[in-house]
Amino acid sequence: MTLRRLSEQEIQAELDTVPGWKIADGKLHREFQFSDFVQAFGFMSRAALLAERMNHHPEWFNVYGTVRIDLTSHDCQGLSTRDFKLARELSALVDG
Amino acid sequence: MTLRRLSEQEIQAELDTVPGWKIADGKLHREFQFSDFVQAFGFMSRAALLAERMNHHPEWFNVYGTVRIDLTSHDCQGLSTRDFKLARELSALVDG
Amino acid sequence: MTLRRLSEQEIQAELDTVPGWKIADGKLHREFQFSDFVQAFGFMSRAALLAERMNHHPEWFNVYGTVRIDLTSHDCQGLSTRDFKLARELSALVDG
Amino acid sequence: MTLRRLSEQEIQAELDTVPGWKIADGKLHREFQFSDFVQAFGFMSRAALLAERMNHHPEWFNVYGTVRIDLTSHDCQGLSTRDFKLARELSALVDG
Numbered sequence: 201m202t203l204r205r206l207s208e209q210e211i212q213a214e215l216d217t218v219p220g221w222k223i224a225d226g227k228l229h230r231e232f233q234f235s236d237f238v239q240a241f242g243f244m245s246r247a248a249l250l251a252e253r254m255n256h257h258p259e260w261f262n263v264y265g266t267v268r269i270d271l272t273s274h275d276c277q278g279l280s281t282r283d284f285k286l287a288r289e290l291s292a293l294v295d296g
Numbered sequence: 297m298t299l300r301r302l303s304e305q306e307i308q309a310e311l312d313t314v315p316g317w318k319i320a321d322g323k324l325h326r327e328f329q330f331s332d333f334v335q336a337f338g339f340m341s342r343a344a345l346l347a348e349r350m351n352h353h354p355e356w357f358n359v360y361g362t363v364r365i366d367l368t369s370h371d372c373q374g375l376s377t378r379d380f381k382l383a384r385e386l387s388a389l390v391d392g
Numbered sequence: 393m394t395l396r397r398l399s400e401q402e403i404q405a406e407l408d409t410v411p412g413w414k415i416a417d418g419k420l421h422r423e424f425q426f427s428d429f430v431q432a433f434g435f436m437s438r439a440a441l442l443a444e445r446m447n448h449h450p451e452w453f454n455v456y457g458t459v460r461i462d463l464t465s466h467d468c469q470g471l472s473t474r475d476f477k478l479a480r481e482l483s484a485l486v487d488g
Numbered sequence: 489m490t491l492r493r494l495s496e497q498e499i500q501a502e503l504d505t506v507p508g509w510k511i512a513d514g515k516l517h518r519e520f521q522f523s524d525f526v527q528a529f530g531f532m533s534r535a536a537l538l539a540e541r542m543n544h545h546p547e548w549f550n551v552y553g554t555v556r557i558d559l560t561s562h563d564c565q566g567l568s569t570r571d572f573k574l575a576r577e578l579s580a581l582v583d584g
Contacts, residue, residue, distance in 0.1 A: 245341035437533035
């Protein structure tokens with residue numbers, strides 16, 4: 201599948217669909233806070249499954265209960281609909 | 297740590313502290329249902345961390361959204377307080 | 393994708409491609425042994441990612457370093473090429 | 489357990505026991521490379537279990553097959569023997 205790089209206007213429209221996410225350094229970014237490492241890693245395990253299923257993997261950082269995620273599409277050197285799709289799925293894991 | 301095998305009376309008292317769990321084949325048993333494999337495995341990942349921390353590992357079975365757990369203490373050839381402690385921690389993961 | 397149920401003859405031919413696996417109760421079965429729970433669960437985490445990517449989930453059991461896996465295809469009420477594909481991928485994780 | 493901050497001399501001696509690790513920004517650092525995300529996350533799952541068991545959690549970053557780990561001991565605002573113990577256990581997962 202060829203990924204198309206979204207325009208600034210498209211990115212702004214997509215951002216409205218993913219509360220809590222913002223653009224940082226050109227990437228789709230969100231920080232998640234959990235009560236402890238067990239909860240944080242439980243989230244990461246579910247996120248890993250979603251990412252592998254989409255074949256779209258995050259850049260992510262964890263320390264204890266904090267998980268920071270950055271999404272970008274290397275294939276189009278920018279953001280694609282795939283980034284926002286994964287962001288919506290990740291949000292659904294925690295926002296219920 | 298030496299584990300002491302709980303008496304039938306003690307087991308009944310402990311069972312009152314872990315709703316959803318029952319004794320089956322002499323083991324402390326509960327079946328968990330999740331909406332899909334991602335949720336089930338997310339639970340298993342958190343459960344694995346708790347189990348490793350306690351150095352007390354479950355017998356468990358999974359298929360798709362179903363996770364069945366059996367706890368027993370090999371050291372005392374029966375049930376110990378450790379089984380009920382792990383059961384309480386596992387329940388807390390899903391019962392909130 | 394419609395899954396076709398393999399014939400007995402096809403199953404025997406496929407079995408030759410997955411050393412260590414056998415048919416048990418009509419399912420494709422293998423038992424894996426690891427040195428401890430950490431190694432066993434590390435395998436399970438990788439297996440979970442492969443399964444989710446294929447959207448083909450195992451029935452599996454774990455206790456400490458033992459992992460028993462049964463594969464079957466509910467859609468065709470038997471074994472399909474998908475079971476053998478997942479078996480080959482799981483074997484590759486441990487057989488190197 | 490009170491953690492004691494290691495001296496520069498002690499750190500240099502400990503570093504000899506953990507090939508591949510170095511000091512970066514005052515933290516014990518190593519980058520691991522795996523063939524793909526499945527292998528990288530399988531490592532992370534095992535590492536998470538070790539970390540939770542030690543109650544000593546890494547700062548770590550992952551993208552696809554890359555895992556970067558930074559260890560430090562907040563309690564002593566520096567490096568302790570615990571950081572090197574976890575580093576040795578993490579190395580053992582991959583170095584065999």
